[in-house]
Amino acid sequence: MKTPYSLLNLIVAVNFLLVLQASQSLSSNTNDDYDFLDCLIHKSDDPDSISRVIYTPSNSSYTSVLQFSINNLRFTSPTTPKPRFIVTPVRESQIQTLVYCSKKHGIEIRTRSGGHDFEGLSYVSQLPFVILDLINLKAVTVDIQTTTAWVQAGATLGELYYGIAQKSPNLGFPGGVWYALGLGGHVSGGGYGTMRRKYGLAADNVIDAQFINANGKILDRKSMGEDLFWAIRGGGGSSFGIILSWKIKLVPVPETVTVFSVDRTLEQNLTKIIHKWQYVAPKTDKDLDIRVVMFSVINPSTGNRTIRATFETLFLGGINRLLVLMQEEFPELGLTREDCTEVSWIESVVVGSSFTNGEPLEILLNRTAMPKNSFKGKSDFATNPISEDGFEGIWEFYNDKIEAGMALLVLTPYGGKMDEIPESVIPFPHRLGSLYMIEYLVVWDGNETSPHISWIRSLYSYMSSYVSSSPRRAYLNYNDLDLGVGKTYAEAGKTWGSNYFKDNFNRLVKVKTMADPGNFFKHEQSIPTRF
Numbered sequence: 324m325k326t327p328y329s330l331l332n333l334i335v336a337v338n339f340l341l342v343l344q345a346s347q348s349l350s351s352n353t354n355d356d357y358d359f360l361d362c363l364i365h366k367s368d369d370p371d372s373i374s375r376v377i378y379t380p381s382n383s384s385y386t387s388v389l390q391f392s393i394n395n396l397r398f399t400s401p402t403t404p405k406p407r408f409i410v411t412p413v414r415e416s417q418i419q420t421l422v423y424c425s426k427k428h429g430i431e432i433r434t435r436s437g438g439h440d441f442e443g444l445s446y447v448s449q450l451p452f453v454i455l456d457l458i459n460l461k462a463v464t465v466d467i468q469t470t471t472a473w474v475q476a477g478a479t480l481g482e483l484y485y486g487i488a489q490k491s492p493n494l495g496f497p498g499g500v501w502y503a504l505g506l507g508g509h510v511s512g513g514g515y516g517t518m519r520r521k522y523g524l525a526a527d528n529v530i531d532a533q534f535i536n537a538n539g540k541i542l543d544r545k546s547m548g549e550d551l552f553w554a555i556r557g558g559g560g561s562s563f564g565i566i567l568s569w570k571i572k573l574v575p576v577p578e579t580v581t582v583f584s585v586d587r588t589l590e591q592n593l594t595k596i597i598h599k600w601q602y603v604a605p606k607t608d609k610d611l612d613i614r615v616v617m618f619s620v621i622n623p624s625t626g627n628r629t630i631r632a633t634f635e636t637l638f639l640g641g642i643n644r645l646l647v648l649m650q651e652e653f654p655e656l657g658l659t660r661e662d663c664t665e666v667s668w669i670e671s672v673v674v675g676s677s678f679t680n681g682e683p684l685e686i687l688l689n690r691t692a693m694p695k696n697s698f699k700g701k702s703d704f705a706t707n708p709i710s711e712d713g714f715e716g717i718w719e720f721y722n723d724k725i726e727a728g729m730a731l732l733v734l735t736p737y738g739g740k741m742d743e744i745p746e747s748v749i750p751f752p753h754r755l756g757s758l759y760m761i762e763y764l765v766v767w768d769g770n771e772t773s774p775h776i777s778w779i780r781s782l783y784s785y786m787s788s789y790v791s792s793s794p795r796r797a798y799l800n801y802n803d804l805d806l807g808v809g810k811t812y813a814e815a816g817k818t819w820g821s822n823y824f825k826d827n828f829n830r831l832v833k834v835k836t837m838a839d840p841g842n843f844f845k846h847e848q849s850i851p852t853r854f
């Protein structure tokens with residue numbers, strides 16, 4: 324990696340120095356920052372190329388590069404700490420250089436793929452930090468013969484799904500619903516989507532990976548060993564290193580699938596229907612996924628606030644078989660043939676991401692096609708059906724509460740394949756016994772937080788008697804700093820460590836202690852070393 328000091332290097336370094344001196348905000352750190360930049364350039368095997376992917380706050384594109392992948396506008400306020408640098412590598416060796424120099428100069432790395440972290444951990448830190456933004460590393464290489472693909476961590480799910488569909492109408496991947504998620508964060512935290520009841524999580528379908536460790540070494544499954552390979556499939560990549568790419572197993576999908584999206588309000592017996600849904604959705608045919616997305620809305624005919632639930636469904640089969648199944652198992656929903664549409668699997672992805680059916684598939688490649696806002700999320704797992712009274716209590720929170728104006732409740736059924744995979748196969752432990760996952764989300768415009776966050780906390784507190792306990796389980800990809808930011812093995816093990824991972828936390832700590840003993844890769848809820 325080391326290159327001789329050339330005239331070119333000197334010119335590039337001097338340019339950075341001038342830029343830094345021009346920057347007011349960095350005046351007290353100019354020397355440190357200069358040393359860091361100097362390191363990046365002189366340790367790189369191609370100083371000219373790396374200098375073109377480093378942004379300092381004085382660079383005119385710094386703010387747009389920073390904000391492009393910020394999905395939660397809560398973390399765009401002027402008081403949110405900003406990175407000293409953003410690096411958008413185009414080659415893997417540039418990441419190795421970055422690891423070397425960040426370690427040497429004590430600058431923390433926050434790795435960002437799609438930027439959907441609920442708590443902004445991929446682009447906010449209280450310590451001096453650099454964002455490693457993988458936006459330029461997004462190649463998708465599909466191999467039809469072996470039904471596998473290599474996909475770089477900076478690609479989005481939309482880019483992956485589109486890439487697969489270009490090659491075959493009969494293959495898919497059981498990753499997340501939302502098209503703009505990054506493969507780096509999403510898969511390393513588990514990753515569920517509409518095919519999880521048939522094929523499990525995204526992380527269940529990873530067969531190899533390219534990874535950079537705290538020593539800047541590039542490893543694959545064989546050279547990293549099975550413990551580390553286990554940890555990065557659901558334990559969160561950012562505790563261990565940098566995922567460059569995944570090798571994934573593609574899954575068969577029928578040429579035609581069926582989707583429907585049916586709304587019911589409280590006035591249409593929603594409480595009874597939801598109550599029944601709990602007994603059907605986690606137990607029904609693996610081809611059928613019925614998620615429930617609930618909002619608080621004004622009923623136009625009464626002028627009063629009500630709850631509206633959308634039953635969003637993917638069925639891996641045709642309409643006729645679906646109608647028979649629904650009539651047998653869930654007649655309460657009153658599904659009709661007119662509610663259903665037969666589409667290709669890739670079209671179901673477009674609809675699943677809230678685009679209208681018939682939108683060109685290329686919309687999946689447009690990372691800015693959907694508006695953004697500020698949000699706070701939390702998660703729970705229901706291990707027993709919730710009573711109708713329990714639901715009535717939830718509705719109270721949405722009634723006449725201005726804070727809940729844009730609140731969502733999403734119920735995602737488990738069962739099927741999710742039940743068949745033992746809890747310790749990957750770090751994600753929420754398997755047999757989890758009927759469904761609950762996601763709470765409160766969304767608002769602007770980047771001021773109050774009073775929405777206290778509203779969602781009180782709803783979460785109300786829910787404690789209806790959901791899993793000891794430990795109360797939570798989904799890592801819906802990370803929530805309210806669960807605690809304990810740094811030590813003991814603190815974390817009693818709080819977020821067991822919420823996210825149950826007993827798998829202990830093995831994660833073992834792997835962390837072995838793979839990154841100096842705790843170079845860390846954040847508010849990263850896996851601690853044992854000591």
Ligand SMILES: Cc1cc2nc3c(=O)[nH]c(=O)nc-3n(C[C@H](O)[C@H](O)[C@H](O)COP(=O)(O)OP(=O)(O)OC[C@H]3O[C@@H](n4cnc5c(N)ncnc54)[C@H](O)[C@@H]3O)c2cc1C
Nearest residue numbers: 436437438439440445499500505507508509515560561566
């Ligand atoms: C609108 C929305 C919809 C969602 N829908 C779903 C869904 O359908 N299913 C689901 O399972 N989840 C869903 N999620 C949650 C999502 O899976 C997580 O937020 C996930 O972490 C996003 O990955 P990312 O790369 O986009 O995020 P980032 O913010 O880039 O990263 C998230 C975390 O992973 C780390 N990380 C990112 N890339 C790497 C890498 N290459 N190597 C090591 N560490 C890395 C980051 O440092 C950070 O800690 C949704 C989130 C949002 C905001």
Ligand SMILES: *[C@@H]1O[C@H](CO)[C@@H](O)[C@H](O)[C@H]1NC(C)=O
Nearest residue numbers: 374375376377378382383384
């Ligand atoms: C920094 O800004 C200048 C113009 O202000 C631009 O020419 C240069 O390419 C930018 N650097 C990067 C890495 O984009």
Ligand SMILES: *[C@@H]1O[C@H](CO)[C@@H](O)[C@H](O)[C@H]1NC(C)=O
Nearest residue numbers: 390396399400401769770771
């Ligand atoms: C966040 O809020 C501040 C004002 O507090 C505003 O200046 C800024 O533009 C906002 N950022 C975004 C991205 O909305």
Ligand SMILES: *[C@@H]1O[C@H](CO)[C@@H](O)[C@H](O)[C@H]1NC(C)=O
Nearest residue numbers: 589590591592593595655657
């Ligand atoms: C609601 O349920 C009641 C009794 O269970 C039934 O009579 C009524 O028709 C239902 N209403 C709707 C809109 O389905």
Ligand SMILES: *[C@@H]1O[C@H](CO)[C@@H](O)[C@H](O)[C@H]1NC(C)=O
Nearest residue numbers: 590622624625626627628723
């Ligand atoms: C609307 O709400 C008001 C106040 O709670 C109530 O008195 C009224 O009966 C409701 N109207 C309808 C049509 O349900």
Ligand SMILES: *[C@@H]1O[C@H](CO)[C@@H](O)[C@H](O)[C@H]1NC(C)=O
Nearest residue numbers: 686688689690691692693694
């Ligand atoms: C992506 O979507 C946004 C919002 O609809 C639009 O403004 C933009 O032009 C689109 N970009 C591309 C490349 O199509």
